[in-house]
Amino acid sequence: MDWKYTKGFNEIEDLLKRVKHIELLCESDVKIDEISSIEQEYIKHKIKLFELYNTTCKILDRLENGESHPKLLTKIKLEDLISQMKIEIRELRKICNKYSSSLHINQINKDDNKYIDVENYEKEFIEITKSRFNKLFVDSSSKITHSTTLNDFLLKPGSLNKVEHREICDSDKTKINEWSLENRRIDEEIKEVGNMALRIADKATQLGHEAKAQNINIEEIKNTTEFATTDIFNLNRKVQEVIGTNNNTTFCCRITLVTLVFISVSLIIVLVFKKLI
CATH class of the missing domain: 1.20.58 (Methane Monooxygenase Hydroxylase; Chain G, domain 1)
Structure with missing residues (x-):
């Protein structure tokens, strides 16, 4: 500056x-x-x-x-x-x-x-x-x-199938009909697969509800079985005490007591299976 x-x-x-x-x-x-x-x-x-x-x-x-x-x-x-x-x-x-x-x-x-x-x-x-x-x-x-399309047929060089005439030869018509039938068959198969998928989904939903209900029943059966096992054990112990400690118990009495034990066990098993059904 x-x-x-x-x-x-x-x-x-x-x-x-x-x-x-x-x-x-x-x-x-x-x-x-x-x-x-x-x-x-x-x-x-x-x-x-x-x-x-x-x-x-x-x-x-x-x-x-x-x-x-x-x-x-x-x-x-x-x-x-x-x-x-x-x-x-x-x-x-x-x-x-x-x-x-x-x-x-x-x-x-x-x-x-x-x-x-x-x-x-x-x-x-x-x-x-x-x-x-x-x-x-x-x-x-x-x-x-490079896949063959309808446009390729119409533009095929040397053929009469020009776009402006909109004409298709017999061989091309046959090919197009085959494609149409094949497409229908594929559509039917897709529809069947879709219906099958819907049926499987419905069945899965139904099984889910049943499994939820059975889960409750299984818990009840488990508790009942535990109680029944305890009762059988106690009954068997009492019978063994009566048979083993009482010298005056007759053979018939012993047989009767054992039979009662088996009957009691059978009844408990029947009740358990009834619950399952």
């Missing part, structure tokens, strides 16, 4: 002039920084666009040279690359439209093929790329899927 001593520096008018001069210098620096930032953003999107275009061209070149690739995945990747290229072009156009007065785009060497005018990017990058893409993936000569 060229600071020169001037007479009357301390005067207010002269001081205000110098302040104004300083403000202009500061604004100029800020403006230069802003322009530099805009141009950096512009260059960043342009470089990204060129990288996407180069990647897309390499993939298309390999496909056009007959290299084997999984076509469906390659198609998806190319579509994504083309979409990204459109986004970068849109960003470049936004910058140009908003800051065209600030950008030094017009100073770019037009003779250099690397620096195509932004207005031509859509044509140079997108249209040409889409044209190559369509030849590989959209044209009937290079279908991604």
Whole structure:
């Protein structure tokens, strides 16, 4: 900054002039920084666009040279690359439209093929790329899927089955009828499987309710069995005490007591089974 001593520096008018001069210098620096930032953003999107275009061209070149690739995945990747290229072009156009007065785009060497005018990017990058893409993936000569379809029959070269005539030969009609019958059979099988699944679901629900109810019965039977086992054990012990300790017990009496034990056990078992049923 060229600071020169001037007479009357301390005067207010002269001081205000110098302040104004300083403000202009500061604004100029800020403006230069802003322009530099805009141009950096512009260059960043342009470089990204060129990288996407180069990647897309390499993939298309390999496909056009007959290299084997999984076509469906390659198609998806190319579509994504083309979409990204459109986004970068849109960003470049936004910058140009908003800051065209600030950008030094017009100073770019037009003779250099690397620096195509932004207005031509859509044509140079997108249209040409889409044209190559369509030849590989959209044209009937290079279908991604090789399964025979009705459209393939109608477009069969050298046949009378042209789309405009809507005519189908007998062999094709036979094939279509076979497909129709097969589709009906498959539909019936699918319907039967669905009905079977519904029946299984209903049965499972029913068994669930029964299992829940049986769970309660099983708990009751378990408790009853435990009590019955205790009663049988006590009865058997009493009989053994009577038979073993009383010398006056006759043979018939012993037989009678043993019989009573068996009868009691049988009755308890019958009651348990009745509960189960």
